[in-house]
Amino acid sequence: MDIRGKVVIVTGASSGIGEATARRFGGEGAKVVLAARRVERLEALAQEINSMNTGAKTLVVQADLSKLEDIQRMINETLEKFGRIDVLVNNAGFGRLDWLEKLDPLKDIQAQFDVNVMGVIQTTRQALPVMIKQRSGHIINMCSMAGLVGTPTYTIYSACKHAVHGFSEALRREVEPWGIHVSMIYPGGVVTEFAQHAGIRRKTKATTPKALLLTADQVGEAVVKLTRKPRAMWIIPWVWTFSVWMNRHLNWLVDRATVNRFTIPEREEELKAD
Numbered sequence: 416m417d418i419r420g421k422v423v424i425v426t427g428a429s430s431g432i433g434e435a436t437a438r439r440f441g442g443e444g445a446k447v448v449l450a451a452r453r454v455e456r457l458e459a460l461a462q463e464i465n466s467m468n469t470g471a472k473t474l475v476v477q478a479d480l481s482k483l484e485d486i487q488r489m490i491n492e493t494l495e496k497f498g499r500i501d502v503l504v505n506n507a508g509f510g511r512l513d514w515l516e517k518l519d520p521l522k523d524i525q526a527q528f529d530v531n532v533m534g535v536i537q538t539t540r541q542a543l544p545v546m547i548k549q550r551s552g553h554i555i556n557m558c559s560m561a562g563l564v565g566t567p568t569y570t571i572y573s574a575c576k577h578a579v580h581g582f583s584e585a586l587r588r589e590v591e592p593w594g595i596h597v598s599m600i601y602p603g604g605v606v607t608e609f610a611q612h613a614g615i616r617r618k619t620k621a622t623t624p625k626a627l628l629l630t631a632d633q634v635g636e637a638v639v640k641l642t643r644k645p646r647a648m649w650i651i652p653w654v655w656t657f658s659v660w661m662n663r664h665l666n667w668l669v670d671r672a673t674v675n676r677f678t679i680p681e682r683e684e685e686l687k688a689d
């Protein structure tokens with residue numbers, strides 16, 4: 416697929432993976448719709464893309480993806496300016512990571528579902544009639560390893576990403592006859608502002624080994640590759656495929672290793688107090 420001139424919506428383009436993805440599409444000469452809440456960041460990125468001399472065009476839409484009216488406005492403004500939607504990258508999202516009982520019912524739990532799940536579903540639903548009419552389109556959903564393997568303190572985030580996984584798989588089988596692709600990408604740890612917003616407090620300091628961490632640009636590059644060659648599922652880096660296999664076939668072993676090496680040391684104080 417030649418990306419030049421294609422209309423690409425990237426949600427969550429104000430930082431991290433979304434920003435890097437939008438920059439990559441700009442480099443390919445696409446018409447890029449940049450959506451998120453922090454509009455000044457989107458405008459700075461739009462300026463950068465416009466000055467790339469690749470023929471890229473931009474549209475900035477300030478949108479809170481937890482609000483249906485903002486999603487509808489984003490789609491309407493895209494159609495008004497560019498007349499079609501070729502690629503929708505559902506990337507906006509965040510995690511709030513803590514023991515379930517410590518997560519705030521609204522600010523942490525409900526809010527994650529509102530953006531990470533409902534935002535993806537509602538945005539896709541608004542874009543779909545346009546793609547069906549075109550008889551073409553590509554929906555790329557930013558999943559996560561958490562959408563395949565559940566880990567402690569990731570309960571809600573993992574539930575959200577499992578929901579995106581199930582949604583995308585079912586949708587892929589619904590829309591294929593219209594010439595619409597649905598691809599899912601499952602990055603492991605990526606160096607972005609994600610951790611800053613997640614509120615992680617870890618005594619064990621257990622985290623993704625540095626060698627396995629991806630940059631936002633590596634994920635952005637992968638998203639552009641997916642646009643050229645749709646794939647139902649793409650786990651990056653590939654080495655995580657091994658943990659997915661372990662989780663499916665040796666679930667008890669993953670349970671034991673996780674509880675002994677992470678949960679118990681992290682919970683130590685609470686267990687002592689009991």
Ligand SMILES: NC(=O)c1ccc[n+]([C@@H]2O[C@H](COP(=O)([O-])OP(=O)(O)OC[C@H]3O[C@@H](n4cnc5c(N)ncnc54)[C@H](OP(=O)(O)O)[C@@H]3O)[C@@H](O)[C@H]2O)c1
Binds near residue numbers: 426429
């Ligand atoms: N970092 C990782 O390790 C990792 C791994 C796998 C998957 N992911 C996924 O990758 C995606 C991007 O995350 P990131 O790592 O790039 O984190 P990030 O740098 O914090 O970027 C998150 C983006 O989502 C946007 N966003 C959050 N809430 C929003 C809302 N209510 N409305 C509109 N936009 C909203 C933010 O924009 P505003 O705040 O300006 O609205 C920002 O642009 C997420 O779906 C995340 O779950 C991340």
